[in-house]
Amino acid sequence: xxxxxxxxxxxxxxxxxxxxxxxxxxxxxxxxxxxxxxxxxxxxxxxxxxxxxxxxxxxxxxxxxxxxxxxxxxxxxxxxxxxxxxxxxxxxxxxxxxxxxxxxxxxxxxxxxxxxxxxxxxxxxxxxxxxxxxxxxxxxxxxxxxxxxxxxxxxxxxxxxxxxxxxxxxxxxxxxxxxxxxxxxxxxxxxxxxxxxxxxxxxxxxxxxxxxxxxxxxxxxxxxxxxxxxxxxxxxxxxxxxxxxxxxxxxxxxxxxxxxxxxxxxxxxxxxxxxxxxxxxxxxxxxxxxxxxxxxxxxxxxxxxxxxxxxxxxxxxxxxxxxxxxxxxxxxxxxxxxxxxxxxxxxxxxxxxxxxxxxxxxxxxxxxxxxxxxxxxxxxxxxxxxxxxxxxxxxxxxxxxxxxxxxxxxxxxxxxxxxxxxxxxxxxxxxxxxxxxxxxxxxxxxxxxxxxxxxxxxxxxxxxxxxxxxxxxxxxxxxxxxxxxxxxxxxxxxxxxxxxxxxxxxxxxxxxxxxxxxxxxxxxxxxxxxxxxxxxxxxxxxxxxxxxxxxxxxxxxxxxxxxxxxxxxxxxxxxxxxxxxxxxxxxxxxxxxxxxxxxxxxxxxxxxxxxxxxxx
Amino acid sequence: xxxxxxxxxxxxxxxxxxxxxxxxxxxxxxxxxxxxxxxxxxxxxxxxxxxxxxxxxxxxxxxxxxxxxxxxxxxxxxxxxxxxxxxxxxxxxxxxxxxxxxxxxxxxxxxxxxxxxxxxxxxxxxxxxxxxxxxxxxxxxxxxxxxxxxxxxxxxxxxxxxxxxxxxxxxxxxxxxxxxxxxxxxxxxxxxxxxxxxxxxxxxxxxxxxxxxxxxxxxxxxxxxxxxxxxxx
Numbered sequence: 001x002x003x004x005x006x007x008x009x010x011x012x013x014x015x016x017x018x019x020x021x022x023x024x025x026x027x028x029x030x031x032x033x034x035x036x037x038x039x040x041x042x043x044x045x046x047x048x049x050x051x052x053x054x055x056x057x058x059x060x061x062x063x064x065x066x067x068x069x070x071x072x073x074x075x076x077x078x079x080x081x082x083x084x085x086x087x088x089x090x091x092x093x094x095x096x097x098x099x100x101x102x103x104x105x106x107x108x109x110x111x112x113x114x115x116x117x118x119x120x121x122x123x124x125x126x127x128x129x130x131x132x133x134x135x136x137x138x139x140x141x142x143x144x145x146x147x148x149x150x151x152x153x154x155x156x157x158x159x160x161x162x163x164x165x166x167x168x169x170x171x172x173x174x175x176x177x178x179x180x181x182x183x184x185x186x187x188x189x190x191x192x193x194x195x196x197x198x199x200x201x202x203x204x205x206x207x208x209x210x211x212x213x214x215x216x217x218x219x220x221x222x223x224x225x226x227x228x229x230x231x232x233x234x235x236x237x238x239x240x241x242x243x244x245x246x247x248x249x250x251x252x253x254x255x256x257x258x259x260x261x262x263x264x265x266x267x268x269x270x271x272x273x274x275x276x277x278x279x280x281x282x283x284x285x286x287x288x289x290x291x292x293x294x295x296x297x298x299x300x301x302x303x304x305x306x307x308x309x310x311x312x313x314x315x316x317x318x319x320x321x322x323x324x325x326x327x328x329x330x331x332x333x334x335x336x337x338x339x340x341x342x343x344x345x346x347x348x349x350x351x352x353x354x355x356x357x358x359x360x361x362x363x364x365x366x367x368x369x370x371x372x373x374x375x376x377x378x379x380x381x382x383x384x385x386x387x388x389x390x391x392x393x394x395x396x397x398x399x400x401x402x403x404x405x406x407x408x409x410x411x412x413x414x415x416x417x418x419x420x421x422x423x424x425x426x427x428x429x430x431x432x433x434x435x436x437x438x439x440x441x442x443x444x445x446x447x448x449x450x451x452x453x454x455x456x457x458x459x460x461x462x463x464x465x466x467x468x469x470x471x472x473x474x475x476x477x478x479x480x481x482x483x484x485x486x487x488x489x490x491x492x493x494x495x496x497x498x499x500x501x502x503x504x505x506x507x508x509x510x511x512x513x514x515x516x517x518x519x520x521x522x523x524x525x526x527x528x529x530x531x532x533x534x535x536x537x538x539x540x541x542x543x544x545x546x547x548x549x550x551x552x553x554x555x556x557x558x559x560x561x562x563x564x565x566x567x568x569x570x571x572x573x574x575x576x577x578x579x580x581x582x583x584x585x586x587x588x589x590x591x592x593x594x595x596x597x598x599x600x601x602x603x604x605x606x607x608x609x610x611x612x613x614x615x616x
Numbered sequence: 617x618x619x620x621x622x623x624x625x626x627x628x629x630x631x632x633x634x635x636x637x638x639x640x641x642x643x644x645x646x647x648x649x650x651x652x653x654x655x656x657x658x659x660x661x662x663x664x665x666x667x668x669x670x671x672x673x674x675x676x677x678x679x680x681x682x683x684x685x686x687x688x689x690x691x692x693x694x695x696x697x698x699x700x701x702x703x704x705x706x707x708x709x710x711x712x713x714x715x716x717x718x719x720x721x722x723x724x725x726x727x728x729x730x731x732x733x734x735x736x737x738x739x740x741x742x743x744x745x746x747x748x749x750x751x752x753x754x755x756x757x758x759x760x761x762x763x764x765x766x767x768x769x770x771x772x773x774x775x776x777x778x779x780x781x782x783x784x785x786x787x788x789x790x791x792x793x794x795x796x797x798x799x800x801x802x803x804x805x806x807x808x809x810x811x812x813x814x815x816x817x818x819x820x821x822x823x824x825x826x827x828x829x830x831x832x833x834x835x836x837x838x839x840x841x842x843x844x845x846x847x848x849x
Binding site for chain 1: 732
C-alpha cells in the first residue's frame with residue numbers, strides 16, 4: 001500500500017477510493033457486530049453469498065458492517081440503495097431475499113419491521129421510529145463501513161478531520177475548538193475534554209501519552225464495544241488528533257479481552273493506518289510522530305478506573321491509586337497522560353470536521369453533543385440509541401424504546417451501570433445529561449440504561465449490584481473492601497427477612513461513609529444502588545423488614561407457594577416436576593405443598609395448566 | 617513555602633509535603649494505620665481522612681496522600697471526619713478484633729459497639745509489610761494475592777520464599793500482630809478497657825500525672841463529653 005505523505009495526497013487517495021465505487025450500485029449491509037453474530041449473522045452472510053453466486057448477481061456486494069444498534073431484531077440487513085431493512089434474518093431466508101427482492105424488486109413482508117403499537121409494516125430503515133427518533137452522529141457510520149476496510153472509512157469522509165488538523169491548525173487551535181464545542185468525557189464523570197487536553201499539554205515533560213479507555217465492564221453496556229468494533233478508524237482518528245494537540249508521541253488502546261472482535265478490528269485498523277502512513281513518523285508530512293499500541297485487559301472491572309488502567313498497562317496489578325496527582329500530571333510511567341474513552345475520541349473528528357459552533361448547537365446548555373445509551377432490560381426495543389444530551393428519559397424509554405412489553409408497568413430505570421442509580425418512574429421526565437441525572441442521585445456513567453418493570457424487587461436489585469461490585473472491588477481500601485461486603489451482608493439479610501430496622505439505619509450510615517471516603521470511582525459510587533433505592537423505594541425495604549413481604553415476589557425467603565384446592569384437579573403434574581418432592585396428594589384430589597421442603601423454585605407454578613398454583 | 621489553613625490556624629508548609637506531614641509538624645493528631653514515614657504513602661486504610669474545601673465543595677481526602685497547596689483549607693476533626701473514622705475502625709475491628717492498635721483507636725473515638733459479624737481475621741491488609749519488604753528491605757518477598765474480599769498477603773504461590781531473609785521487618789511494622797490485645801472476649805469484640813476504666817488519674821492527681829497524651833486513652837475523651845464537650849467531634 002502506498003503511503004500518504006501530505007494532505008493533498010490524502011484527498012487524492014479518497015478521490016481514488018470514491019472513483020472505484022458506483023454511487024447507485026446495489027449492496028447489502030449486514031450487521032456482524034457481536035450481538036448479530038450471536039444470533040447467526042455469520043451463517044446468513046455465507047448463505048447470502050452462496051445464493052448471489054447461484055443467481056449470478058455479481059454486482060451485489062455483501063458488506064459485513066458494524067452494529068447499527070437495533071440489536072433486539074438481529075441479525076439485521078439493509079439493502080441499498082433503497083434502504084430496505086430486514087430483521088431477524090435467517091440463513092433460510094437468503095434464497096428468498098435474492099430471488100424476490102434483489103431480482104424481483106419485491107419487499108418481503110415477513111422480514112420487514114412491524115411496529116408493535118400500530119401493527120404497521122415499515123419497509124425502509126429511515127422510517128422506523130427506533131431510528132428516526134434518534135440523532136445518530138456516531139452510530140450512523142457503523143452500518144456504512146466494513147470495519148476491516150480503511151477504504152470504506154475514507155469513502156464516508158474519514159481522516160478528513162486529521163487532514164484539516166495537521167494541514168492548517170496549531171495544537172492550541174485544536175484544543176480551543178474542542179473546548180468551544182463543549183465536549184465532555186463520555187466515560188462517566190463528564191470532565192470537559194478540552195480542559196483535560198490543555199492540562200496535559202501544559203504539564204511538564206517531553207514524553208506524554210494518550211490512552212483510549214475501552215475497558216467497558218458494566219453489565220448491560222456495550223456502546224464502546226460497538227463503536228470500536230464497528231468503526232475503529234474513527235477512534236484512531238480522534239486519538240491521532242488528540243495526540244497532535246497534546247504533544248504525545250505514543251498512544252494506547254486498553255481494550256478488554258472479552259471483546260475479541262473489538263481487539264481484532266482495532267488491531268487491524270492500527271495496522272492499516274500504519275501502512276498508509278497515518279501512524280508513524282512525519283504523519284502527513286508534518287513534524288508530528290505518533291503510534292498506537294493495543295493493550296488487552298484481563299477482565300477486571302476496576303481497570304476501567306483510570307489509575308488502575310494505567311497500572312495495568314504498566315504491567316502491574318490493576319489497582320487504583322489515590323488522586324491527585326491526576327494522570328494529566330503524572331500518569332503512565334509518571335509521565336503526563338490523557339485518558340479518554342472510546343466514545344469521546346470518536347466525537348473528536350466530528351468536531352474538527354464540522355466545527356465547534358455546529359457541535360455546540362446539539363445537546364443541553366451544560367452538556368453538548370450526543371450520547372450513546374445501551375437500552376436494555378424490560379423494554380421492547382433493546383439496543384443502542386444515540387440521542388442529544390438533555391433528551392428526556394421518557395422520550396428514550398417510550399419514544400425510542402417502545403416502552404415496557406406486556407401488561408407490566410415501568411418501575412424504575414437504572415442509569416450508569418452497577419454504580420449508577422435508579423430513577424423511579426415518577427421522575428421519568430428528567431433530562432438525561434450529566435447534571436440532570438446527578439440531581440436524582442444517578443449518574444451518566446458510561447451510558448447503560450436498564451429498564452425495570454413492576455416484577456422487579458428493588459432490594460433484590462440493590463443486592464445484585466452490590467454482589468457484582470463485591471466481586472470486582474480491588475480490595476485496596478478499607479471502606480470499599482469491607483464496606484461493600486458488609487452492605488451486601490445487610491441487604492441480603494433484608495431480602496431474607498432477617499433484618500431489623502436498626503440494620504436499615506446501619507446500612508444507610510455505612511453507605512454514606514463508603515460514598516464519602518473511598519479512594520476511587522468504583523468505591524465512591526458503589527453505594528449508589530443502595531442509596532437511590534432507599535431514596536425512592538424506602539417503603540419496599542420497610543415492607544421486607546417489618547411485614548417480611550416481598551411485593552414483587554422475587555425474594556425467595558419471603559414468598560410461599562400454595563395450591564388453590566378449588567382449581568386443583570389432582571393431575572399430579574406438579575408433583576412429578578417438583579425437585580424436592582414437596583407436593584403430595586391423592587390422584588384426582590387437591591394437592592398440597594409442604595412449605596418446609598419447598599425451595600420456592602416456581603417449577604410447580606410453571607407446570608400447572610389450571611392456574612391453581614399461587615405465589616404470595 | 618505554601619500557606620494553608622489547618623483547623624482555622626494559618627500555617628506554612630513546604631511544597632511537596634502532604635497534609636499529614638504538615639499536621640504532624642504542627643502537632644495536630646491525625647490517626648493512621650497504613651502510613652509510615654519511611655515508606656511510600658498508600659492511602660488504603662482511610663483512617664487519616666480529613667475534610668478539605670468549604671461549603672458544597674468540601675470533601676474527604678486521605679491526608680497521607682494529599683499534597684499541600686496554597687490556600688488549602690483543612691479540618692482534621694469534623695462531624696463528617698469522625699463519622700468516617702468511626703466506621704473505618706468498626707469495619708476493621710469486625711475483621712480483626714485482636715489488634716491493640718485498633719482497640720485503642722476504638723476507645724479514642726468512642727466506638728462502643730461493633731454491629732457487624734466478626735471475621736476473626738489476623739490481617740487488616742494495610743500493606744505496611746509489603747512496602748517494608750520491598751522498599752526498605754529490598755526483598756519484595758511478599759505481596760497481595762487475589763482481590764477484593766479474597767485478598768490476602770502472602771509469598772508468590774504460597775511457597776517458601778527464596779528472597780526472604782527472615783529479617784522480621786514485616787512483623788515489626790505490623791499494627792496487628794506486633795501488639796496483640798488480650799482484652800476482649802470474642803463475644804462482643806470490643807475491649808473498651810480504658811474507656812470504661814475508673815479514671816484514677818483524674819480522681820487522684822487531676823490529669824497532671826497522666827502518661828498518655830491527651831485524648832489518647834479515651835478516659836479524657838469521655839470525661840470531656842460528660843463535661844458537655846462533644847467527644848472531640
